[in-house]
Amino acid sequence: MKRPDKLKETILSFLPSILAIVVGLLFGFVILLISNPGQALGGFSTIITGAFRDMRSIGRVMYFATPIVLTGLSVGFAFKTGLFNIGTPGQFIVGAFGAVLIGIKFPQLGSVHWIVALLVSIVFGALWALLPGILKAFANVHEVISSIMMNYIGMYLVNYLVQYNIYDRLRNQSMPVAKSAIIPRMGLDKIFPKSNVNAGFFVAILAVIVIYIILNKTTFGYELKAVGFNRHASKYAGINERRSIVLSMVIAGALAGLGGGLLHLAGTGKYIEVVDVLAAEGFTGIPVALLGMSNPIGILFSGLFIGFLTVGGDYLQLYDYVPEVIDIIVASIIYFSAFALIIRDVIQRRRLRLGGEKEQ
Amino acid sequence: MSTVFFVMRQALTYSIPLLIVALGGMFSERSGVVNIALEGIMVFGAFTSILFINSVQDTMSGQLLLLLALLIAGLSGILISLLHAYASINMKANQVISGTAINMLTPAVAIYVARMLQNVQQINFNNTFRIPKVSVLGDIPGLGDVLFKDAYITTYLGILILIVSTIVLYRTRFGLRLRACGEHPHAADSVGINVYKIRYAGVMISGFLAGIGGLIFVIPTSTNFNATVAGYGFLALAVLIFGQWKPMRILYASLFFGLMKTIASTYSSIPFLLNLGIPSNFFKMVPFVATLIVLAFTSKKSQGPKAAGIPYDKSLR
Numbered sequence: 001m002k003r004p005d006k007l008k009e010t011i012l013s014f015l016p017s018i019l020a021i022v023v024g025l026l027f028g029f030v031i032l033l034i035s036n037p038g039q040a041l042g043g044f045s046t047i048i049t050g051a052f053r054d055m056r057s058i059g060r061v062m063y064f065a066t067p068i069v070l071t072g073l074s075v076g077f078a079f080k081t082g083l084f085n086i087g088t089p090g091q092f093i094v095g096a097f098g099a100v101l102i103g104i105k106f107p108q109l110g111s112v113h114w115i116v117a118l119l120v121s122i123v124f125g126a127l128w129a130l131l132p133g134i135l136k137a138f139a140n141v142h143e144v145i146s147s148i149m150m151n152y153i154g155m156y157l158v159n160y161l162v163q164y165n166i167y168d169r170l171r172n173q174s175m176p177v178a179k180s181a182i183i184p185r186m187g188l189d190k191i192f193p194k195s196n197v198n199a200g201f202f203v204a205i206l207a208v209i210v211i212y213i214i215l216n217k218t219t220f221g222y223e224l225k226a227v228g229f230n231r232h233a234s235k236y237a238g239i240n241e242r243r244s245i246v247l248s249m250v251i252a253g254a255l256a257g258l259g260g261g262l263l264h265l266a267g268t269g270k271y272i273e274v275v276d277v278l279a280a281e282g283f284t285g286i287p288v289a290l291l292g293m294s295n296p297i298g299i300l301f302s303g304l305f306i307g308f309l310t311v312g313g314d315y316l317q318l319y320d321y322v323p324e325v326i327d328i329i330v331a332s333i334i335y336f337s338a339f340a341l342i343i344r345d346v347i348q349r350r351r352l353r354l355g356g357e358k359e360q
Numbered sequence: 361m362s363t364v365f366f367v368m369r370q371a372l373t374y375s376i377p378l379l380i381v382a383l384g385g386m387f388s389e390r391s392g393v394v395n396i397a398l399e400g401i402m403v404f405g406a407f408t409s410i411l412f413i414n415s416v417q418d419t420m421s422g423q424l425l426l427l428l429a430l431l432i433a434g435l436s437g438i439l440i441s442l443l444h445a446y447a448s449i450n451m452k453a454n455q456v457i458s459g460t461a462i463n464m465l466t467p468a469v470a471i472y473v474a475r476m477l478q479n480v481q482q483i484n485f486n487n488t489f490r491i492p493k494v495s496v497l498g499d500i501p502g503l504g505d506v507l508f509k510d511a512y513i514t515t516y517l518g519i520l521i522l523i524v525s526t527i528v529l530y531r532t533r534f535g536l537r538l539r540a541c542g543e544h545p546h547a548a549d550s551v552g553i554n555v556y557k558i559r560y561a562g563v564m565i566s567g568f569l570a571g572i573g574g575l576i577f578v579i580p581t582s583t584n585f586n587a588t589v590a591g592y593g594f595l596a597l598a599v600l601i602f603g604q605w606k607p608m609r610i611l612y613a614s615l616f617f618g619l620m621k622t623i624a625s626t627y628s629s630i631p632f633l634l635n636l637g638i639p640s641n642f643f644k645m646v647p648f649v650a651t652l653i654v655l656a657f658t659s660k661k662s663q664g665p666k667a668a669g670i671p672y673d674k675s676l677r
Contacts, residue, residue, distance in 0.1 A: 035476050084456055135652070141659045144396065144456070145601060148594045149648040160641035276590075276644070286460055322475040327468030335443065335461035338453035 012347065014298065016340035017291050021305070024333030031325055043319040047326070050312035059192025061307040062201045063266070067092075069204040069303035070259030071285025073211050074252045076294035078143075080215055081248035082228020087132055087147025088256040089282030090154030091125040095257020096264040096272055096279075097158045098124030103177030103265055104166050113180035118203070118261045125257010126250045128154055133249030137242035143249065151278055159274045173271040174264075182267035200262040205300065207255060212296040214251075224248050256282060287334045306330060363630060365505040367619075370626050372506065375618025376518035377402075377577035381596035382603060382610045383525045384569030388441075390529070390605055391562025392542040392555075393448045394669040396459030397441070398570045399593025400466040404440045405433035405571025406578045407470040410585040413485045421488035423513055426579075430517070430572050437571015438564050440466060445563040449556055452671035463593075470587040482584040489513075489579060514576040521569065526607040538562055542665035545672045555672045570596075595621075598651045605664060616654075620647040 028047065032040040051061050071088045078085035099121035102113075109116050132150055135141035168175045186199040215221040227234045227244040235241045263281060264270055288306055292298030313326035381398055388395035409429040417425065440462060447458035471481045494508040507515070529535040537558050540548040545555045570593065577589050599617055603610030624646045627633040633643070 031472075035472075086460075131652075135656055135659075139656045139659050140662060141652075141655045142601070145594075145598050145655060146652060148591070149598070149652045152591060152648040153645050153652075156641040156645045160639055163639075163641075283464070287464070290457060290460075322472050324468050324472040324475065328465060328472060331461050331465035331468055334464065335447065335458060338447050338457040338461060339451045340453075342451050342453070 013293060013344075015347065016343040017293060017298075017302070017337055019343060020291070020333050020337035020339070023336045024329050027332045028325055028329035031328060032321065036320060039319040039321070043316055043321050046315045046319060047309065047312040047329075050315040051308040053315075055192050056195045057311055059188065059195025059197040060311050061304060062188075062192070063196040063198070063268070064307035064310050065303040066197075066200045066204045066266075067259040067263040067281045068284045068288050068306060069300055070207060070262060071256050071282050072288025072292060072299040072303050073207055073285075073296060074255035074259070074289075075285045076289035076292060076296065076299050077211055077215070077255060078248060078252040079289060079294040080228065081224040081244070082231075083136070083245070083248055083252070084144050085129070085147060085249065085252045085256075086144050086286065087129060087150050087253070087282075088259075088285045089278040089280075090147065090151035091128045091253040091256035092260040092282040092285075093158050093272070093279045094128040094154045094260070095121035095125035096260030097161060097174075098257065099181075099261030100174050100177055100264050100272060101161075101166060103181030104175055107178035107180055110180055113178065114183050114265055117177070117181050117265055118183075118258060121257045121261025122254045123257070125260065126254035128257065129249040129253020130246070133246035136249065137245040151282070155276065155278055158272065159276070162272050162274055167274075168271070171271070172275075173273045176271070177265060177267075181265055183262070183265050196266060196268040198266055200266055203258070203262060204303075207258065208296045208300045211255070215296065256285065259285070284330075287330050290334055290337050293340075365509075367622055367626070367630065368506045369510060370622040371615065371618040372515060373512075373580045373618075374621040374625075375614045376515050377573045377592060378596050378599050378614035378617055379611060380518050380521055380576060381570045381573035381593060382599040382614055383521060383607060384566035384573065385596060385600045386525070386529075386566075386603075386605055386607065386610060387538065387562045387569070388566035389562075389600065389668045390542040390665050391538045391559045392545055392665060392667040392670070392672065393445070393559050393563050394455045394459070395441075395444065395563065395566050395570075396456055396597065397444050397462035397593075398566070398573075398596050399589065399591070400459070400463035401437045401440050401567055401570035402574030402577065402589045402593045403470060403587065404466040404574070405437040406574030406585055406589060407466070407473075407483075407587065408436040409433035409571075409575045410483050410485050410578060411474075414483050417486050417488075421486070423489065426489045426513065429575060430514075433571040433575040434568040435571070437567040437569070437574070439567070441563050441567020441570070444567075445560050448563070448671065449559050452673065455669055455671075467587045470585075474587070482586050484584045487579060487583060512576075512580060514579070517572075518576070522607060522611055529607060534558075534561070539665075541672075542667055545667050546676070549672075549674065555674075559672070595647065595651070598655065601662060601664070602651075602654055602658060604662065617647055617651070620650045623647075 029044045032043045051057050071092055074088050075085050099117040102117040102120045128150060132143045132146040135146045136143045162174050166175045183198045183200045188197045223239045224244050227239060227241045231241050284306060288299055288303045291302035309326050313323040316323050381402060385395050385398050409432045412432050413425060413429050444458050444462055447453040448455045474481045474483055489512055491511045498504045498508040537553050541555050541558045549555050574589055577592050578585050595617060599610060599613045603613040624643050627643045
């Protein structure tokens with residue numbers, strides 16, 4: 001009797017996200033209608049079905065999802081521990097730089113080359129989140145402001161370091177990494193021919209599992225969550241709350257950094273471009289985390305969902321639409337998901353009332 | 361000496377939008393609504409007004425066009441801020457999430473509309489707004505060089521907004537009510553103040569100011585709008601915190617950041633800085649590094665409006 005109840009609770013807790021998705025998609029449809037009524041129906045159905053047209057498209061969904069699941073985990077993990085990590089673009093690109101640097105400079109590592117490069121991306125991402133963590137814990141600096149500043153500092157620093165160390169002057173980007181640093185395909189290219197999906201997707205799933213276990217099954221995770229819930233009460237209960245805040249930020253940064261490594265070692269022609277633009281995959285982590293209700297498993301699915309919309313949106317150009325409509329849809333989904341609290345309230349009240357009637 | 365005047369003029373150009381947007385943020389946060397959407401509102405205000413300039417500039421130019429564009433920027437800022445107000449006040453939403461959504465939404469809308477209309481996302485405009493020299497005032501040595509040469513009317517507008525904001529916040533009934541709603545909304549409600557209305561007003565003022573701030577940022581620094589204000593809305597948030605949610609301190613904070621930004625973007629025309637031989641990327645970091653350092657040393661005692669970020673729930677009274 002207990003089990004189905006729990007399942008029902010889980011489904012209910014995702015109901016606001018699902019409602020937000022439906023309303024956001026409808027909003028996107030309205031935009032398509034306004035901007036070009038004749039093509040709207042075709043365009044809209046492409047967004048919904050484009051990702052399923054062949055195995056290659058499904059592979060592309062998984063490829064797009066891989067880095068944003070990691071940045072989503074980063075934001076979600078921080079949310080669970082009471083922090084808003086808006087610093088994912090910086091951590092992402094600094095991690096990417098670490099991975100690419102190792103990928104170019106140490107080809108002698110052989111078969112473990114890509115693994116070492118990924119580990120370095122984790123360390124670099126973690127380091128980039130260390131300062132906001134310390135500032136939050138010891139100097140009362142709000143992590144949103146400090147990590148936004150770290151985003152820009154990271155972007156300019158990586159631009160400089162790329163130009164200084166691993167620069168492809170002709171293309172204004174980083175040099176290609178060694179073959180041994182490219183994440184193996186592990187047969188995924190057979191199942192999803194011509195798509196770029198690789199073993200990085202398995203790494204993302206592994207990260208989801210690890211974060212799930214840390215958050216839900218360990219004392220350490222419990223302490224981090226407790227500090228997020230009430231810093232002062234946790235301190236009173238004997239938790240080293242400053243250490244917890246710093247560690248939460250560092251773990252979040254490590255996840256985002258790994259996302260950067262996974263994308264730039266995919267061997268798919270993705271390089272670090274020397275431009276003054278923050279990494280989009282970092283910011284996408286925010287909607288992924290919000291839509292997944294900061295639950296690691298929810299984040300995996302919402303990452304796949306955003307990937308699914310992105311692939312569908314690519315095909316939109318066949319209908320004379322600009323793919324940015326996908327960004328509008330995602331933004332409106334996030335806007336509506338902010339209403340989660342009130343939607344849950346309404347559902348709860350309805351259930352209470354229904355429950356009351358049954359008893360009579 | 362001319363270099364000094366040049367730097368001061370530039371610093372003023374960068375400070376004024378920061379000042380206006382941070383003052384906007386002040387009205388929202390002191391009413392009790394955290395407004396992280398400043399960046400997105402700036403983008404939207406700049407987008408609509410520059411689209412307007414782009415479409416009428418063949419028949420119109422100069423200060424009248426600028427004033428009309430400012431009005432459009434402000435009104436569209438209000439429009440977008442209503443989204444944030446509705447979510448944060450009526451729907452009791454998480455204000456950071458709603459703000460983030462708006463920050464994502466407006467650049468996407470700007471790019472989408474621009475590309476649907478004209479295939480490229482940059483919207484060009486002719487800058488016919490610069491005043492080479494104000495007569496008489498421009499001849500004052502020193503002050504005239506900084507304030508009244510190569511000037512924009514937006515500079516004077518910014519100063520006017522500062523004065524009006526200070527008076528409104530501290531010398532009017534509305535200002536008192538606004539501050540009360542940000543500190544203790546339940547107490548304000550108990551003496552008959554409509555917390556929802558005041559908060560709507562606060563958010564809408566911030567929308568208006570952030571909207572015109574977007575336009576004011578783009579006009580002197582570029583000849584096209586590319587769906588971004590380069591993190592300026594976020595810098596304005598830092599200015600707001602560094603300025604401790606108080607108008608005069610916000611002025612000093614924005615002058616400080618304006619100077620940092622000037623170093624970052626004009627170091628190549630300042631011989632002393634150019635001769636240091638530091639790579640350009642490090643100069644670009646200056647405003648952000650300076651923000652971090654300043655916040656690290658000033659945040660310990662930092663105290664924002666007590667009720668900012670907490671949705672007002674009448675039933676909890």
